[in-house]
Amino acid sequence: MFLNNEIKNGYNEKTMEYLAWLKTQGVKINPKVTIFDYTAVNQGRGVIATENLEADEVIATIPKSVLVNVTQNSLVKDYPHLEYELVHLNHWDGLIITLLYEFRRRGESRWASYLDVLPTSHFNQLMWWNSNELNMLQPSCILERIGKDSALKMFERILKIINRLQITELNDVTTEQYNVVATLIMSYSFDVEITDAEEEKLEDLVASERKARQPTTPQQQRDNDVVRDFDRENESEREQEQEQREDAMISNLEDVEQRLEVAIIIDGYLKSMVPFADTLNADTNYNNAIVSDADENLVIKTITAIKTGDQIYNTYSDHPNSEILRRYGYVELEGSKFDFGEIPLSILKQFFLEKYNVDEDKLDSLLDLIGEISNQEQMDEHSEDGTFELVIESYDCFKSGEVIVELIFLVQLLTTFFLLDEIVELNRIRRVYRKCHQLIESKTVTSDFITNFNEIFKVRMDQYPNYAAQPFNTVIAKEIRDVMAETVLKSEYQSLSACKEDVPRTLELTLGDKVKIIKDEKFLRAIRKKRLATDADADADENVEQPPIKKDVKNNNSI
């Protein structure tokens, strides 16, 4: 966020009013810190240590009563019956409507001083970039994840909800206002656990509303059953539900039954705006504080000693620069600690098509079958949902020099498959799959794998502009968005470069041991010999379960 002078008028007065307001709301701030104007370094407001702080020292205690969420806001104050409706929306829809209303009623809002310090313009999150600006980010895969279309769908859905709930004050809400509020939620909100008292209050609310709205049709009866049947104690189910809800958030939820499945009420947490905690900026390289949940309060503590004059930095999770830019609208000029570049599946496809002169349909069918096999075959004990997906949109290559193991496996598998000149048939592919699995499990790859791995990285890296190879401190761009794009491309290119420069080291880091390189012909012979075995033997072999490949698990970049 970048503020020009006109916007900066009254900036520090607003900060002072905000600090005074926080006090009236019971927010306790350590006298050794205060809010500071970091606009000179393009960071908006932040929190500074005015005296030395020790490690594990409390910076602030924020009572949950000061949060803005679907149960605490001006909308339910003005229209109490809407609380029931809001807790039956999904988190995003609920908080967007809540905040839109809060801004509309800012004159009377209990949170007026807070709203005054929230930015409403000059955002740099990628949803605010035009197509020319986005072009500067080519060839980054982040361009596939901006989500302008799903944001638009969400807006259409929200307008329908506003209409259904007859919130007339929001009838004329504009796309711009919606975008501002959605951006604020994306960059500022926290998911905060519901307190026991809040949970009881919600249960009472739902029980009394249900009684008042005795179902009159079978459909309504079914809608109610969805919520009633949910087992609030079941944590793993709750986690799975959460994932589905994230997906559902961007899909078009129109009927009531679907809405109930993703409702806030069944979650145990509330997406909330958290005054003061959201004044903390973040930096992956200088993170020195943490915000944690403590029943009735949120507590901010130092995690290292902090010197007078130093900024207090929260963490917004382990994101690379591209994702920091997409969600938060800034970049870390020295690169994020969690940077990675990506090899898109499209590059792998192009590479194998050309090198082995294969037909595109054949490659597509092969990849489909490999995807099927990897889903059935390999239950990965490390992965979140117990599955192992080999064919994914893109493959992360970290600045540490590690890649995700899926990349090694797929390149070895395709290399071997095309060298064998196999036909695309399920059992044939399964056999090669298993042999490659055993090979990698025994920390071995073939020499053609090494050649292909190198060449694939070269193809990908050649897509980047030359300046991406230059050190971070040699920024050539002048305009802020150009600087951001340039930094993201450097972050990605240099991560790719770290994985390519010493492939045996990359393999060792990823597979956790030194890797042997064998001749392809030796490996192909072993597979061909296997193929000559009797069908019975082959069938028996097919029934042997494969253990998962041991690896350090990294999330692949799902959003």
Ligand SMILES: C[S@@+](CC[C@H](N)C(=O)[O-])C[C@H]1O[C@@H](n2cnc3c(N)ncnc32)[C@H](O)[C@@H]1O
């Ligand atoms: C939770 S808010 C932090 C408070 C914010 N600086 C303000 O003035 O309201 C998150 C936003 O702060 C800014 N920000 C946070 N960390 C930053 C950093 N290291 N560099 C630049 N901007 C940062 C970004 O605009 C981001 O969207």
